Amino acid sequence: DAGVIQSPRHEVTEMGQEVTLRCKPISGHNSLFWYRQTMMRGLELLIYFNNNVPIDDSGMPEDRFSAKMPNASFSTLKIQPSEPRDSAVYFCASNPSGQETQYFGPGTRLLVL
Amino acid sequence: DQQVKQNSPSLSVQEGRISILNCDYTNSMFDYFLWYKKYPAEGPTFLISISSIKDKNEDGRFTVFLNKSAKHLSLHIVPSQPGDSAVYFCAASAKDFGNEKLTFGTGTRLTIIP
Numbered sequence: 001d002a003g004v005i006q007s008p009r010h011e012v013t014e015m016g017q018e019v020t021l022r023c024k025p026i027s028g029h030n031s032l033f034w035y036r037q038t039m040m041r042g043l044e045l046l047i048y049f050n051n052n053v054p055i056d057d058s059g060m061p062e063d064r065f066s067a068k069m070p071n072a073s074f075s076t077l078k079i080q081p082s083e084p085r086d087s088a089v090y091f092c093a094s095n096p097s098g099q100e101t102q103y104f105g106p107g108t109r110l111l112v113l
Numbered sequence: 114d115q116q117v118k119q120n121s122p123s124l125s126v127q128e129g130r131i132s133i134l135n136c137d138y139t140n141s142m143f144d145y146f147l148w149y150k151k152y153p154a155e156g157p158t159f160l161i162s163i164s165s166i167k168d169k170n171e172d173g174r175f176t177v178f179l180n181k182s183a184k185h186l187s188l189h190i191v192p193s194q195p196g197d198s199a200v201y202f203c204a205a206s207a208k209d210f211g212n213e214k215l216t217f218g219t220g221t222r223l224t225i226i227p
Contacts, residue, residue: 004156031213033215035217040219041115041219042119042202042217042218042219042220043157043202043204043217043220044217045214045215045216045217048213048214050213055213056214091156091157093156095213097213100145100147100162100206100208100213100215101147101159101162102159102215103159104149104156104157104158105156106154106155106156107154107155107156
């Protein structure tokens with residue numbers, strides 16, 4: 001099993017640009033989670049999906065952030081326009097329904113200049 | 114409002130000794146707790162968990178203790194090994210309330226000194 005796949009692994013962009021992060025969950029996992037890791041706040045949940053439906057997006061910082069899950073094997077997190085304070089590591093995780101243990105991808109390190 | 118708190122950002126322990134990492138929580142609805150380990154440039158990986166119906170769970174060198182009345186849990190690693198050097202995250206969920214969300218702490222960086 002390839003595990004959770006994220007791309008790109010690193011992204012450097014300029015303020016105001018659109019950024020799209022991608023995630024492929026583990027096959028058969030029904031839930032998908034997007035997290036952001038910063039030094040000050042640790043791992044924050046941004047949004048999670050169950051069976052491709054957004055369940056809780058209360059962690060999405062503001063309207064500049066949006067997430068989609070068009071099918072069971074793909075999700076995107078988009079930031080438009082990006083700002084320097086969005087610089088962080090973004091993780092995607094998945095798990096089978098009913099199981100608490102989440103499996104994380106390697107993360108995307110985003111730097112907004 | 115940080116519902117899961119890890120008050121020690123870092124900890125250094127001699128190889129072979131016991132490492133104790135602490136975690137406090139404020140939400141009484143949390144009923145399942147997990148520890149994750151994270152190496153640089155990798156995603157967190159699951160280490161050990163405990164349900165609120167237990168007060169201890171052991172897996173090899175790793176033991177998690179839960180004190181519900183104090184809303185406190187701890188992870189003991191004994192004996193500590195150089196490969197244990199990593200960032201450790203405590204996480205909690207309200208499983209019985211049908212909520213899949215995990216709430217994470219800010220992490221503790223453990224350094225094992227050879």
